[in-house]
Amino acid sequence: MNGYDFLQIIFVLFALVLFTPILGAFFHKSLSGQSNLLTKIGSPFEKLLYKICCVDEKEEMGWKQYLLSVLVFNFIGFLFVFLVLMFQGSLPLNPAHLPNLSWHLSLNTAISFMTNTNWQSYAGEATMSHFSQMVALAGQNFFSAATGLSVLLVLIRAFKNNQSKKLGNFWLDLNRSIIYVLLPLSILWAVVLSSEGVIQNFSAPEQVRTLEGKEQMISQGPVASQVAIKQLGTNGGGFFNTNSTHPYENPTPLSNFFQLLALLLIPAALTLTFGYMINKPKEGWILFSAMMIVLVMGLSVSLWSEYQSNSLTANHYAMEGKEVRFGVTNSILWSTFTTAASNGSVNAMHSSLTPLAGGVAMLNMLFGEIIFGGIGSGLYGMLLYVILTVFIAGLMVGRTPEYLGKKIEAFDIKMAIIGILAPSFVILFGTAFSLLTPSIMSSLMHKGPHGFSEIFYALTSAAGNNGSAFAGLNANTPILNCLLGFGMLMGRFAVLIPVMALAGNLSGKKIMPESSGTFKTDNFLFVFLLVSVIVIVGALTFFPALSLGPIVEQIMFIQEKTF
Structure with a gap:
């Protein structure tokens, strides 16, 4: 590493810290219905949507009604995407005349985009029409991200409420999430990316002659608009098979920086939105700090591993699977950010990472995608760990655990444990x-520990709703499409449903005033305890599996042995 590499790391982390309180305050105003910069533009559209959909914006829901709305809305979205893909060949905006998808690939993809996973068992430019990309997939990029954010708002209200069963209105939260958060930022990012050379058109693939005199088909399409929401919405599904390694998706160092920042921008800001909404900004900074500490720890280990060299890498750091125009540092920044953010997009092939760096990418997902994580889902997943940490601390001092004035009781712990352990x-x-x-074993490209890692990474990515892959596994088979689809459903709803039940229970509780015996959760002692619980739970649960994959492969790498 050189000074320029360190400068890139510092600059992107600084930008993340800088924008977190700014966007956090803006999201707080927007999602709370307060006047904000976009009120004059967004309010008429918001009211029009309520009128069209016959929604009473003043009606509030209990947790069961809210959950039912979430499930019905997501099922309709799944069904729409499934049918679009099954009949793609007969739909418009298909200049490449791509055929319908198989039932199992349509099923997997519809589940994938509905759950904010964006796992892709296909090559985008060779499988999806412009209509499928724009209407079905990009549409779910907005809806799935907005769903996660809406559920987070329910949990925040549960901590704010004092013996109330009213937790907001799903349709109100969904619309505000899209109109004031996702759509404006996506438009801004799409314009910036287009200015950097990310393509945006409706053309058919073009045949060109290369410098070697050979003919090559180059795919075209509405890329910039999809790249913007795939990054900002923590979705990750690429228009092209090689995702953000493709020069049409990520052509310049500046486009790489904006996409890298977008991976964590909204999840990071939501920590401060949480703090502002409960009128305790310091609590938001505590959660941000815990997430940032784990992120930097993983980034440091990955960079150290990637810059090691031995005879297996020709006594040089490993460049296999990386774009020369981005280099090692940018590749590792991306692999760490994308697996921490529940995003899944890549600008280098994770299968080619050194074993330890690949292991860090897995571990980010194995923690439950809470190190910033997906929009909304990352923070409500982190709050499950907060509740577990408070419970453990309460056992240590012999007091009934409390968080933000709410007593944490048996039901709350059960829901938190289910949400943490189900994936x-x-x-x-x-x-x-x-x-x-x-x-399934016949679908592997590699044997030995790396082959194990290909399978383990795929299941981890599915259950963590991440969507990245080691790429050596041929996942487009009926059994794997169904298995991974099941994993994605469990990873999303086996966490979301306990969170909603937890919110319903907490909302009905009385807020207890602080006393001299109240365990403080707004200091760095709590940050230390929270990080420790996250690491210990991840290590105890997955250390045996990690030992069979990246750990033993790293030992062999150090010994300069292959398998």
């Missing part, structure tokens, strides 16, 4: 099932 069960069970299934 873990899917990952471990799914990996074991895959290792015992010959048809």
Whole structure:
């Protein structure tokens, strides 16, 4: 590494810290219905949507009604995407005349985009028409992100409420999330990316002659608009198969910086939105600090590993699978950010990372995608860990645990544990099932520990709703499309449903005044405890599996041995 590499790291982290309170305050005003910079523009559209959809914006819902609205809305979105993909060949905006997708690929993809995962068992430019990309997939990029943000708002209101069962209106939260948060930022990012050379057109693939005199088909399409929301919405699904390594998706160092920043921009800002909404900004900074500490720890380990060299890398740092125009540092920044953000987009191939760097990418997802994580889902997942940490601290001092004045009781702990462990069960069970299934094992490109990592990473990515892959696994088979689809559903709704039940229970509780015995959650002692619980839970749950994959492969790498 050189000074320029360090400067890039410092600059992107500084930008993240700088924009967090600014956007956090803006999101607070926007999502609370207060006057903001976009009120004059967005308010008429907001009211028009309520009128069209026959929504009473003043009506509030209990947690069960809110949850039912979430589930119905997501099912309709899933069904729409599934049908579009099944009948793609007969729909407009298909200049490449691409055929319909198979039932199992349509099923997997519809689940993937509905759950904010964007796992892709296909090559985008060779599989999806412009209509499918723009209407079905990009549409779900907005809706799935807005769903996560809406559920987060419910949990925040639960901490604010004092013996109330009213937790807001899903349709109100959904519209505001899109109109004031996702859409304005996506338009801004799309314009910036277009100015840097990210293409935006409706053309058919063009045949060109290369410098070697050979003919090549170059795909075209509405890329900039999809790249903007795929990054800002923590979605990650690329227009092209190679995602943000493709020069049409990510052509310049500046486009790379804006996309990298977009990965964590909204999830980071939501920590301060949380603090402002509960009238305790310091609590938001505490959560931001815990997330940033774990992020920097993982980034440091990954960079150290990638800059090691031995005879296996020709006594040089590993450049296989990386874009020369981005280099090692930008590749590792991206791999760390994208797996921390539940995004899944890539600007380098994760399968080619050194074993330890690949292990960090897995660990970011294995923590439950809470190190910033997906929009809304990352923060409500982190709050489950907060509740667990408060509970453990209460046991240590012999007091009934409290958080933000709400007593944490048996039901709350049960919901938190279910939300934390349900994805873990899917990952471990799914990996074991895959290792015992010959048809899945035949889909592997590699053997030994790296082959194990390909399967383990795929299940981790699905259950964590991340969407990135080690890329050596041929996942477009009926059994894997169904298995990973199940994993994505569990990773989304086996966490979302307990969070909603937890919110309903907390909302009905009385807010207790602070006393001399109240355990403080707004200092760095709590940050230390929270980070410790996150690391310990992740290590205890997944250390045996990690030992079979990246850990043993790293030991072999140090010994300059292959398998």
